[in-house]
Amino acid sequence: MQIGMVCYPSYGGSGVVATELGLALAERGHTVHFISYDLPFRLDRFKENVTYHGVEIPAYPLFKYPPYLLALADKIVEVSRLVGLELVHVHYAIPHAASAYLAKKMLGDGLKVITTLHGTDVTLVGSDPSFANIVVFSLNQSDGVTAVSEHLRQTTMELFRPDKEIEVIYNFINPQQYRPQSPPAARRRFGPPGTKVIAHVSNFRPVKRVEVVVEVFARIQKQVPDVRLLMVGDGPDVCRAYERACALGVRDRVAFLGKQEDIPAILAGVDLFLLPSATESFGLAALEAMACGVPVVASRAGGLPEVIVEGETGYLLPPDDLEGMTCKAIKLLTDPVLHRQMAEAAFERAATVFPTDLWVKRYEEFYARVLEA
Numbered sequence: 001m002q003i004g005m006v007c008y009p010s011y012g013g014s015g016v017v018a019t020e021l022g023l024a025l026a027e028r029g030h031t032v033h034f035i036s037y038d039l040p041f042r043l044d045r046f047k048e049n050v051t052y053h054g055v056e057i058p059a060y061p062l063f064k065y066p067p068y069l070l071a072l073a074d075k076i077v078e079v080s081r082l083v084g085l086e087l088v089h090v091h092y093a094i095p096h097a098a099s100a101y102l103a104k105k106m107l108g109d110g111l112k113v114i115t116t117l118h119g120t121d122v123t124l125v126g127s128d129p130s131f132a133n134i135v136v137f138s139l140n141q142s143d144g145v146t147a148v149s150e151h152l153r154q155t156t157m158e159l160f161r162p163d164k165e166i167e168v169i170y171n172f173i174n175p176q177q178y179r180p181q182s183p184p185a186a187r188r189r190f191g192p193p194g195t196k197v198i199a200h201v202s203n204f205r206p207v208k209r210v211e212v213v214v215e216v217f218a219r220i221q222k223q224v225p226d227v228r229l230l231m232v233g234d235g236p237d238v239c240r241a242y243e244r245a246c247a248l249g250v251r252d253r254v255a256f257l258g259k260q261e262d263i264p265a266i267l268a269g270v271d272l273f274l275l276p277s278a279t280e281s282f283g284l285a286a287l288e289a290m291a292c293g294v295p296v297v298a299s300r301a302g303g304l305p306e307v308i309v310e311g312e313t314g315y316l317l318p319p320d321d322l323e324g325m326t327c328k329a330i331k332l333l334t335d336p337v338l339h340r341q342m343a344e345a346a347f348e349r350a351a352t353v354f355p356t357d358l359w360v361k362r363y364e365e366f367y368a369r370v371l372e373a
């Protein structure tokens, strides 16, 4: 199959999923054409059957808001004419689904469009009145729509009432890449023997509530000696987290690592993952932690309960129950038997329910159905 894959190239769950999907499809013999404004960050070396096509917008004084939607549509048309794309799979509805619709029309309807919803394209950005009409229109015009969790599927149906079926295809991890490492050499880098390490990985947007991560950590460290917090990632709220750590007197116990590529190497030295998001359509970061054998304490919000099994692979608390999150974290960090059980269950669930092969096959089957329709 000749497949166009449209995504945001920067650090972020939707770009990661699109890139890993494209790479896995290429390994299975398909030809995958990534189309984006920059090289997706995991496509940094030559891969057979994979091509990257950059979208460029000429600078012009009139363009206060560069028309990316149009430039992307034009690039999809160009690539399609060049290689004969059978379908274009867009990740994140805004503006990708609208660009794909336009490209399809320019190609005389000879291109199938699949849209995968990732979360904020529906829950935060998409439901804004500036975008709501175009989102529902683009969904209705897509030949196939998928969502990364049942919760996101239901939310989309309630918010937009599209006349399209939405198929749930979960996110996935590569169990060869994300796995527990023994002995975890990384641990030594984060503190002396006996140190307990807590991690948070995100894009530091308000929805992630990074100040709450620091707040919960500050409460934990009052009762657990020798505990450290790793804050991994970058985004608009880094300074707020930093200031909170200073204000709470825990700055010396918190390491701000910024953007990191080798997340498995970091997770190898971690005891607990904190994800107190306001909402999370899926929570790929939590799945990555679980795959590395790290139990998760997270919000009972969005699709997180579809990933984390309460009391088995971690704990789920109401987003504002900071005391509850603190108690569960302390319980896990101070009970080695419970920790081992949860770490094993987390790894087991990630490896058996969410492995790449399983979900890439589901996408392949979905593509085939859309192409046949």
Ligand code: GMT
Pocket (backbone or CB within 6 Å): 011, 012, 013, 014, 015, 017, 092, 118, 119, 120, 148, 171, 203, 205, 207, 279, 280, 281, 282, 283, 284, 285
């Ligand atoms: O806002 C983000 O967290 C980034 C966003 C993205 O598109 O990169 O993440 C969303 O998609 C991920 C991949 O499907 C999901 O794992 C995240 O849960 C989701 N984020 C939210 O729903 C807040």
